[in-house]
Amino acid sequence: MTIQTSLGRRGFLVSGAAVAGGFSLGFHLPFEGNEAQAQAVKELNAWVVIHPDDKVVIRIARSEMGQGTLTGLCQLVAEELDCDWSKVTWEYPTPGENLKRNRVWRNFSTGGSRGIRESQQYVREGGATAREMLIAAAAKQWNVPAAECSAANSIITHKASGKTVTYGAVAAAASALEPPKEVKLKDPKDWKIAGKPLKRLDTVEKVTGQQMYGMDYTMPGLLNATVRACPVIGGKLKDFDAGKAEKMPGVKKIFAIDGNAVVVVADTYWQAKTALDAVVTNWDIGDLGKVSTATINAMLKEGLDAKEAFVGNKAGDAQKAIEGAAKKVEAVYSFPYQHHVTMEPMNATARYTADKCEVWCGTQNGEAALAAASEAAGLPVSQCEVYKLMLGGGFGRRGRSDYVRQAVLAAKQMPGTPIKLIWSREEDMTHCQYHPTTMAKLTAGLDAQGNLVGLQIRLSGQSILASLLPQNLVNGMDPIAFQGLMQSGVEAAYGYDIPNLMIDHAMRNPHITAGFWRGVNVNQNAVYMECFMDELAAAAGQDPLAFRLKYLKPKWAAVLKAACDKAGYGKPLPEGRFHGISQVMGYGSYVAGVAEVSVSKDGQLKIHKITAATNPGHVVNPAQIDRQVAGSFVYGLSAALYGEITVKDGAVEQTNFDSYNVMRIDEMPDVETVLVPTHDFWGGVGEPTIAVAAPAVLNAIAKATGKRVRNLPLMNNDLKKGA
Amino acid sequence: MAVLNVNGKAVDYTADPNTPLLWVLREQLGLTGTKYGCGIAQCGSCTVHIDGAPVRSCSVPVNSVGDKKILTIEALAANGVLNKIQKAWVELDVPQCGYCQSGMVMAATALLAAKPNPTDADIDEAMTNICRCGTYQQVRAAIHAAAKA
Known part of the structure; x- marks a missing residue:
């Protein structure tokens, strides 16, 4: 079988003098050469392989992209396996192998903060099953009942006789046994490996330059390629002139793919890029050239008052309640397009022959990449394979396989030659599936005592499903548009109990492709809801926390109170500093944030601290949750401060970090994470807290300046006094 | 053929003189620990030391380096x-x-x-x-x- 593996972290040696000599140095080639080893040592089951030297190899189907899922999943397997954590290493099974084995590793898709919460049950069962088989093998060897044996730390003990044996010594015998039909999983309160703040399994490689990403992959005979697709998404290639480029050094071939892009293949990327710059392209963009941010905004504004809309959440009669209310409050908010900007631009290596197509790449969805390779190659899936490499960031972007398709189409032009197709940052910035742009009109009624009697939220804007997965629309409606505002469910339910409520969505879809962006629609829905709650609290003359607590359901309220308690909300702050709060439920977890900010007289914002509480149900690795929460604020606050993709003449205007700014270390607030797990469900942690960053900061800004920012990003708003 | 002083050794490379140092390191010398992130000296993923100073190698033409000492992540340990x-x-x-x-x-x-x-x-x-x-x-x-x- 074909298996990819990581560098074993124990016994890691920095390869010396990885300088002179070329491509063979400084690389770790996965799966090649490991095949023989994998065959020699028989697996206990799909998840666990134990070598004679006690090394434990845990197979991870989800993709590691920085979020720590591989360490967390290894902890869960190791916990049930009762193995020695110091002996644990990991490897990726391939998507092709998964299909051949009737999807024994189940879902490879890595997004929606699902990695751990949706696979925890079956990976734990994999660990527990392997443990039972190891114990059974030892018991058989000793001729004692298995029930008299116990396992801990990779050692099986028969207490009565005092006999012990290591996992490695009985693994071969155990692999020949029938697996038990049922296993009992541990009570999380008895966990020794899971639930603990263990270190990541993939760190040393990343601080020594040894970690190989898709961008770093090579093999003998590999050529490099780069691509320029029509700058207007949906436009076509009319014609191109490569006369000059063809003669440039190193250039092997220049051709069009998919009728919308030109590819240059050369010895090196730099040669390919330089030659591509010399290719003259003519595009057919039709009426798309008339689209701009202004026309898109006009389209969304129209949706705010449109008659037709999809109803996502409804209770009582909101309109009637608001009409009869003592006080009416209304506000309109907007949220622009965002780009993921993974640090590693899109890339993939493909090798095509008449009967086989192979792809090496970072992907959040190995099986989707495999399907894309099959389709582009025109070969059955069984003749294709994808070898997953480490991702230099995903954030939803690498859940799509457009770059895989392009690499395969390029490789098809040169059968037998491996082609590494690399997108320049500029190509990456202008050809994304962007976080959708939306607007919201919120209207509420307060009674004479300042109670919220009715609330209407009209969302207007782009649907991700309509853009990427129209088959998943429900009678035309995009349920994901209501993330964080959903009527019920375990995923992203609305936390407020309001007697009269109407939340609907006027779908307005510009031609810019929309996609899943870390946190997805929870991000802007939380901005709309949580900022408006502060506006309502102000209109009612009440404290924002007290006002929210009148309507929040218990689990939502508990996490908000935990964040506020930790942050000292309501207690005096240093001169000039203000607290803003927010809460939301997303990705199965309950989260809340308290931002502490100051705004100088000349309008300079300083975010001093964010205290964030999370109830993810069960906690698999508190140290990694800490890092995910802190990191999520960099992502969310980068968007809030600077993130804005604009459109001119149908094309995205931003091209690189100089026109699409993101947070640096000097703007990083102190982040304090508060974990308040209730141990009764499994929630995700990669995304939910992103959504509380922006509204908490905006609410604090409103307190500091009296200015209510309703249109992001913040850089377009003047926070100066009197401005 | 030209020569660079990389990680304490003189190494030969063949590239157009205007090629950024980053791509010579990655594509000619196989030192892929130094990363491409933006190509315009913004993100710092390509940082190496030249005579001890941190430099964004994506924006340094290889022919400007001369015999200065280049240190990459691979030789830090x-x-x-x-x-x-x-x-x-x-x-x-x-x-x-x-x-x-x-x-x-x-x-x-x-x-x-x-x-x-x-x-x-x-x-x-x-x-x-x-x-x-x-x-x-x-x-x-x-x-x-x-x-x-």
């Missing part, structure tokens, strides 16, 4: 022993996806060489590298930890 910054990075579990971390480690190593006890303001000034996973809090803590080590 002398004889396989991680340097202070790398050790602190491992100790504090700094990297997430890790793609920016070669550049971060190179920038932090240069900072510590210049200022053995950097203040937060020194860190803000020197560490202009972009990390999209958001490891900044750990980066700051690890630099302080390395300074104390």
Whole structure:
């Protein structure tokens, strides 16, 4: 079988003098050469392989992209396996192998903060099953009942006789046994490996330059390629002139793919890029050239008052309640397009022959990449394979396989030659599936005592499903548009109990492709809801926390109170500093944030601290949750401060970090994470807290300046006094 | 054929003289620990040391380097022993996806060489590298930890 593996972290040696000599140095080639080893040592089951030297190899189907899922999943397997954590290493099974084995590793898709919460049950069962088989093998060897044996730390003990044996010594015998039909999983309160703040399994490689990403992959005979697709998404290639480029050094071939892009293949990327710059392209963009941010905004504004809309959440009669209310409050908010900007631009290596197509790449969805390779190659899936490499960031972007398709189409032009197709940052910035742009009109009624009697939220804007997965629309409606505002469910339910409520969505879809962006629609829905709650609290003359607590359901309220308690909300702050709060439920977890900010007289914002509480149900690795929460604020606050993709003449205007700014270390607030797990469900942690960053900061800004920012990003708003 | 002084050795390479040092390191010399992130000296993923100073190698034409000493992430751990910054990075579990971390480690190593006890303001000034996973809090803590080590 074909298996990819990581560098074993124990016994890691920095390869010396990885300088002179070329491509063979400084690389770790996965799966090649490991095949023989994998065959020699028989697996206990799909998840666990134990070598004679006690090394434990845990197979991870989800993709590691920085979020720590591989360490967390290894902890869960190791916990049930009762193995020695110091002996644990990991490897990726391939998507092709998964299909051949009737999807024994189940879902490879890595997004929606699902990695751990949706696979925890079956990976734990994999660990527990392997443990039972190891114990059974030892018991058989000793001729004692298995029930008299116990396992801990990779050692099986028969207490009565005092006999012990290591996992490695009985693994071969155990692999020949029938697996038990049922296993009992541990009570999380008895966990020794899971639930603990263990270190990541993939760190040393990343601080020594040894970690190989898709961008770093090579093999003998590999050529490099780069691509320029029509700058207007949906436009076509009319014609191109490569006369000059063809003669440039190193250039092997220049051709069009998919009728919308030109590819240059050369010895090196730099040669390919330089030659591509010399290719003259003519595009057919039709009426798309008339689209701009202004026309898109006009389209969304129209949706705010449109008659037709999809109803996502409804209770009582909101309109009637608001009409009869003592006080009416209304506000309109907007949220622009965002780009993921993974640090590693899109890339993939493909090798095509008449009967086989192979792809090496970072992907959040190995099986989707495999399907894309099959389709582009025109070969059955069984003749294709994808070898997953480490991702230099995903954030939803690498859940799509457009770059895989392009690499395969390029490789098809040169059968037998491996082609590494690399997108320049500029190509990456202008050809994304962007976080959708939306607007919201919120209207509420307060009674004479300042109670919220009715609330209407009209969302207007782009649907991700309509853009990427129209088959998943429900009678035309995009349920994901209501993330964080959903009527019920375990995923992203609305936390407020309001007697009269109407939340609907006027779908307005510009031609810019929309996609899943870390946190997805929870991000802007939380901005709309949580900022408006502060506006309502102000209109009612009440404290924002007290006002929210009148309507929040218990689990939502508990996490908000935990964040506020930790942050000292309501207690005096240093001169000039203000607290803003927010809460939301997303990705199965309950989260809340308290931002502490100051705004100088000349309008300079300083975010001093964010205290964030999370109830993810069960906690698999508190140290990694800490890092995910802190990191999520960099992502969310980068968007809030600077993130804005604009459109001119149908094309995205931003091209690189100089026109699409993101947070640096000097703007990083102190982040304090508060974990308040209730141990009764499994929630995700990669995304939910992103959504509380922006509204908490905006609410604090409103307190500091009296200015209510309703249109992001913040850089377009003047926070100066009197401005 | 031309020569560069990389990680203590004279190495031959063949490339157009205007090729950025980054791509010569990655494509001619196989030193892929130095990353391509933006190509316009913004993100810092391509940071190497030239004569001890941190430089964004994506924006340095290879023919401008001459015989200056280039140090890349691959040679930071002398004889396989991680340097202070790398050790602190491992100790504090700094990297997430890790793609920016070669550049971060190179920038932090240069900072510590210049200022053995950097203040937060020194860190803000020197560490202009972009990390999209958001490891900044750990980066700051690890630099302080390395300074104390």
